[in-house]
Amino acid sequence: MGDIPLFPESASTASGQFDIMFFFMVFLAVFFTVLVAGAVIYFSFRYRRRSADEVPPQISGNTKLEVGLMVPLAGLALIAFTWNAVLYMNMWDPPDDAMEIYVAGKQWMWKMQHPDGQQEINTLHVPVDTPVKLLMTSQDVIHSFYVPAFRIKHDVLPGRYTTLWFEATDVGEYHLFCAEYCGTNHSRMIGQVIVLGQADYEEWLATAGSTGSPTTAGDSGMADSGGTVAPEAAGAQLYESLGCAGCHNGGVIGPALDGIFGEEVQLEGGGSATVDENYLRRSILQPNADIVAGYQPVMPTFEGQVDEDQLFQLIKYIESLSSDNAETEQ
Amino acid sequence: MAVPTLALPQKKNYINAGSGLKSWLLTTDHKRIAILYLISISIMFLLGGLMAALIRMELLTPAADLMGSDDYNRLFTSHGVVMIFGFLIPSIPAVLGNFLIPLMIGAKDLAFPRVNLLSWYIYMVAGVMVLWVLFNGGLDTGWTFYTPYSSSVSTSEVLPTTLAVFIMGFSSILTGLNFIVTIHTMRAPGMTWFRMPLFLWSMYATSLIMLLGTPVLGITMLLLFAERVFGVGIFDPALGGDPLLFQHFFWFYSHPAVYIMILPSMGVISEVIAAFTRKRIFGYRFVAFSSIAIAIFGFLVWAHHMFVAGMSIHAALIFSLLSYLVAIPSAIKVFNWSATLYKGSIQFSTPMLYAMGFLGLFTIGGLTGLFLSALALDVHVTDTYFVVAHFHFIMVGGAVMGYLAGLHFWWPKITGRMYSETWAKLAALITFIGFNVTFFPQFIVGFLGMPRRYHTYAPEFQVLNILSTAGASILAVGMILPIFYLTSSLWSGKRAGKNPWGAAGLEWETESPPPQFNFDETPVVTVGAYNYGPVEDKIG
Numbered sequence: 114m115g116d117i118p119l120f121p122e123s124a125s126t127a128s129g130q131f132d133i134m135f136f137f138m139v140f141l142a143v144f145f146t147v148l149v150a151g152a153v154i155y156f157s158f159r160y161r162r163r164s165a166d167e168v169p170p171q172i173s174g175n176t177k178l179e180v181g182l183m184v185p186l187a188g189l190a191l192i193a194f195t196w197n198a199v200l201y202m203n204m205w206d207p208p209d210d211a212m213e214i215y216v217a218g219k220q221w222m223w224k225m226q227h228p229d230g231q232q233e234i235n236t237l238h239v240p241v242d243t244p245v246k247l248l249m250t251s252q253d254v255i256h257s258f259y260v261p262a263f264r265i266k267h268d269v270l271p272g273r274y275t276t277l278w279f280e281a282t283d284v285g286e287y288h289l290f291c292a293e294y295c296g297t298n299h300s301r302m303i304g305q306v307i308v309l310g311q312a313d314y315e316e317w318l319a320t321a322g323s324t325g326s327p328t329t330a331g332d333s334g335m336a337d338s339g340g341t342v343a344p345e346a347a348g349a350q351l352y353e354s355l356g357c358a359g360c361h362n363g364g365v366i367g368p369a370l371d372g373i374f375g376e377e378v379q380l381e382g383g384g385s386a387t388v389d390e391n392y393l394r395r396s397i398l399q400p401n402a403d404i405v406a407g408y409q410p411v412m413p414t415f416e417g418q419v420d421e422d423q424l425f426q427l428i429k430y431i432e433s434l435s436s437d438n439a440e441t442e443q
Numbered sequence: 444m445a446v447p448t449l450a451l452p453q454k455k456n457y458i459n460a461g462s463g464l465k466s467w468l469l470t471t472d473h474k475r476i477a478i479l480y481l482i483s484i485s486i487m488f489l490l491g492g493l494m495a496a497l498i499r500m501e502l503l504t505p506a507a508d509l510m511g512s513d514d515y516n517r518l519f520t521s522h523g524v525v526m527i528f529g530f531l532i533p534s535i536p537a538v539l540g541n542f543l544i545p546l547m548i549g550a551k552d553l554a555f556p557r558v559n560l561l562s563w564y565i566y567m568v569a570g571v572m573v574l575w576v577l578f579n580g581g582l583d584t585g586w587t588f589y590t591p592y593s594s595s596v597s598t599s600e601v602l603p604t605t606l607a608v609f610i611m612g613f614s615s616i617l618t619g620l621n622f623i624v625t626i627h628t629m630r631a632p633g634m635t636w637f638r639m640p641l642f643l644w645s646m647y648a649t650s651l652i653m654l655l656g657t658p659v660l661g662i663t664m665l666l667l668f669a670e671r672v673f674g675v676g677i678f679d680p681a682l683g684g685d686p687l688l689f690q691h692f693f694w695f696y697s698h699p700a701v702y703i704m705i706l707p708s709m710g711v712i713s714e715v716i717a718a719f720t721r722k723r724i725f726g727y728r729f730v731a732f733s734s735i736a737i738a739i740f741g742f743l744v745w746a747h748h749m750f751v752a753g754m755s756i757h758a759a760l761i762f763s764l765l766s767y768l769v770a771i772p773s774a775i776k777v778f779n780w781s782a783t784l785y786k787g788s789i790q791f792s793t794p795m796l797y798a799m800g801f802l803g804l805f806t807i808g809g810l811t812g813l814f815l816s817a818l819a820l821d822v823h824v825t826d827t828y829f830v831v832a833h834f835h836f837i838m839v840g841g842a843v844m845g846y847l848a849g850l851h852f853w854w855p856k857i858t859g860r861m862y863s864e865t866w867a868k869l870a871a872l873i874t875f876i877g878f879n880v881t882f883f884p885q886f887i888v889g890f891l892g893m894p895r896r897y898h899t900y901a902p903e904f905q906v907l908n909i910l911s912t913a914g915a916s917i918l919a920v921g922m923i924l925p926i927f928y929l930t931s932s933l934w935s936g937k938r939a940g941k942n943p944w945g946a947a948g949l950e951w952e953t954e955s956p957p958p959q960f961n962f963d964e965t966p967v968v969t970v971g972a973y974n975y976g977p978v979e980d981k982i983g
Contacts, residue, residue, distance in 0.1 A: 117887075118891055142813075172786065186774055259826070266823065267751045271686070272686075290894045294516075295592060296597065301899065
C-alpha cells in the first residue's frame with residue numbers, strides 16, 4: 114500500500130530504449146485524446162441547442178480535409194511502426210557472445226540451467242552487464258517467460274525451442290512471471306531474476322553446485338539431470354550410451370556432426386535448413402522429417418527414449434563439436 | 444420485460460397483435476424476435492456481470508481470499524465466454540438490428556422471418572449449454588481455448604463448451620445472411636444505398652464478418668473436439684500437432700469478431716449523433732465506406748495477438764503494419780463524428796450522453812490498440828492487464844456504451860413509452876465515471892507488469908486493484924439502474940408518440956410501437972438519411 118506506483122523498474126539495456134519509445138507513444142495518445150475530448154466538449158458548449166425549433170446548417174463533408182488529416186496520421190503511424198520494429202528485431206537477435214541459459218517450463222515452475230550445469234528452480238542468477246540468451250522449452254502446455262523490469266517476454270512452447278535475450282544493467286532482484294495462462298496455479302508460476310555483480314556471480318556459481326542445486330526437483334517431477342555436470346559433457350556420455358557414434362562418426366550412414374551446427378545443409382528432396390537447436394531437436398525425435406541430402410531414412414526415432422533435459426544435452430554436445438573446431442581452426 | 448398486455452387501448456401494434464406465450468415463442472415478427480433476444484442477452488449480461496463482480500472482489504487483495512484457483516480460473520473463463528458469445532456478439536445486431544433493419548429500409552420484415560426465429564432458437568440451445576457447463580464443472584481454459592492446455596491437459600468441460608460455441612456460430616451465420624439478403628433485396632422504392640442510414644452500413648459490414656468469419660471458428664472448434672476425443676494430432680505437439688496453428692485459426696475469427704462487437708455500436712453512434720445535433724453526418728460516404736474497410740482489413744490483422752507466441756519475425760512485421768492500416772477507418776469515423784457536432788444543435792438527451800461517452804472511451808481504446816500493434820511495446824504489455832484494460836475500453840466503453848445509447852434512443856419506438864430522463868442521465872453519468880475508475884488503473888497495473896488471468900498477485904499491484912474494484916462497484920450501480928427505470932417505464936412511462944426526438948429516418952415515421960407489418964403502406968423514399976434541412980455545404 115502507500116503511494117500509487119506508476120512506473121515499473123527499468124533494469125536492462127532493452128528497457129531503457131523501450132521507455133523512451135513508450136513515452137513517445139503515450140505523448141501521441143494523450144495528444145489525440147485531448148484533441149478529441151477537447152473538440153467534443155468545446156462544441157458541446159458552443160453549439161448546445163438554444164431553442165426548440167433551431168435548424169443548424171447542414172454540412173455534407175469535406176474530402177480535402179479528410180485526406181489532409183489522414184496523411185499526417187499515416188506518417189505518425191509509420192514512425193511508431195518503424196521505431197517499434199527496430200526495437201523488436203533487436204529483441205530476438207542476441208549478441209554472439211551471449212551466455213546461454215537453458216529454461217524449461219512446467220506446470221507450475223521454471224527450471225534454469227547454467228552453462229556449467231548449475232541448476233535452479235524459479236530463480237535465475239545472472240551477472241550484470243552481460244548479454245544472456247535463454248533457450249526455452251516447455252514440458253507440457255504453453256507458458257511465457259516475462260520479466261517486466263527488462264521489458265521482455267516470450268512464450269515457451271512444448272515441442273520446440275524459443276529464445277529470448279537480455280542484458281541486465283542494474284544489480285537487484287526482479288519479478289519473473291508466467292504470462293501465458295497455463296492452468297490451476299498459473300499465478301503462482303512466478304520467480305525471481307537475481308542480477309549479481311560479476312564477482313558475486315562467479316562466487317555464486319562456485320557454491321551453487323552444493324547449495325543452489327534444486328532440492329525440490331525430485332518431488333516436483335523435474336528430472337534431475339546430474340548436478341553440476343555441464344550439459345555438453347552429459348551429452349557426450351549420452352552420445353556414446355545411445356549409440357549415436359555408430360552411424361554418425363565418419364559420416365557414412367548418418368551425416369558427420371563435427372562442425373555441422375550453425376551451417377546450412379541441403380535436404381533430401383530439395384530445400385535446405387540451418388542446423389540450429391530446433392533442427393537438431395526434430396532430427397533426433399522425428400529423424401525422417403528433414404533428411405540431409407545423400408543419406409537414407411534409416412535412423413530410428415528417439416521420441417520417448419530421451420527426455421527434454423537429455424535432448425538439450427545432446428544438442429549442446431553437437432553444438433560443442435562445432436565450437437571446438439572453430440577454435441582449432443583459429 | 445415484454446408484457447403482452449402492454450400499451451392497452453392503443454392501435455393494433457406488434458405487441459398486442461397476439462397474446463400468450465405461444466404467440467411469442469412461435470412468432471416470425473422481427474420485432475418480437477428482437478424482444479426475445481433482448482430478454483435472453485440481458486440475462487447473459489447480468490450473469491457475466493455477476494462473475495465480473497466476483498472477480499473484482501477476489502482481486503481486492505493479493506492473496507486468494509474467496510475461492511481456490513480452480514474456481515477463479517473457471518470464473519474469468521465463464522465471464523469471457525458468456526459476455527462475448529452470449530452478450531456482445533448478438534447484442535446490437537440481434538436486438539436493435541433485428542428490430543430496426545426492416546423499419547429503416549421500409550420493409551415488412553427480414554427476408555427470411557422463419558430463419559430469423561431459428562437463429563434465436565439456436566442461440567438459446569447454445570446458451571443453455573453454456574449455462575449447463577457453468578453449473579456442472581465449468582471451463583478453465585480461458586475464453587481463448589489455447590492448445591495444448593485445452594486439447595490435452597484441462598480436465599474441465601471443454602467438449603460441451605466447444606460444442607456450444609460451434610452451435611452458437613450458426614445463429615450468427617444465419618443472422619448475418621438474413622441481414623445481407625434483406626438489405627440487398629427489400630429496400631423500399633427510392634431507398635438507394637447512399638440514402639441508407641449509416642447504421643445499416645455498419646450492420647451490413649458486421650453481417651459480412653459474421654458470414655465469412657464464423658465458419659472458421661466452427662471448424663476450429665471441431666478440430667479441437669477431434670483432438671480431444673479421438674486424439675487426432677492437430678494442435679498438440681505430443682501428438683505431432685502445432686499449437687500455433689490453433690492460435691492462427693482462433694484469431695482469424697476472433698479478431699474480426701471484435702469488429703462484430705464494435706461496428707454495430709459505431710452505427711448506433713452515427714444515428715444518435717445525427718439526431719441530437721439535427722445534422723447530417725459529416726462525410727457520410729467516408730463513414731459508410733470505413734465500415735466496409737474495417738470489415739475487410741479486420742480479416743488481415745489476426746496475428747497481432749501472437750507477437751510473442753513464437754511466430755516468424757517477418758510475419759510479425761507485416762501484421763503490425765496491417766494493424767496500423769485498420770486504425771485509419773476508425774480514425775476517420777471519430778473525426779467525422781466530432782466534426783458533425785460542429786455548428787450542430789446539440790441536445791444532451793440520454794442517448795447523446797452515452798454517445799459522447801463512447802467518443803472519448805473508444806478513442807482511448809483505439810489508441811491503446813495502436814500500442815498493442817506496435818511490436819516492441821506489445822512484447823512488454825501483451826498478456827498483462829494493459830490488454831484487459833484495452834479491450835474493455837473497446838468492448839464496454841465502445842460496444843456496451845453504444846448498445847446503451849441505442850437502447851435508450853429506440854426504447855420509445857420499441858415500447859411506445861418514454862423512460863425517466865433524470866434517472867437515465869444519472870445512470871449514464873455513473874456508468875461513465877465507474878467505467879473509468881474500473882479500467883483506467885488496469886492500464887497502469889498492466890504496464891507495471893501484472894499478468895492477466897492471475898488469481899494471486901504481487902503486493903505492489905494492490906492499490907491499483909483496489910481502485911479498480913471500487914470503480915467496478917460504481918459501474919455496477921450504473922448498469923443496474925436501467926433495469927429499474929426502463930422496466931417501470933413500461934407501465935408508468937409517458938406515451939412516446941411517433942417521433943419523440945424529432946429524428947429523421949423511416950422508423951420514426953411509423954407508430955410507436957410499430958404495427959405488426961411496420962408501415963400501413965410501403966413508404967417511398969425521396970431524400971437521403973439525416974434530412975434535417977437543405978445542405979449548405981460550407982465550412983466555417
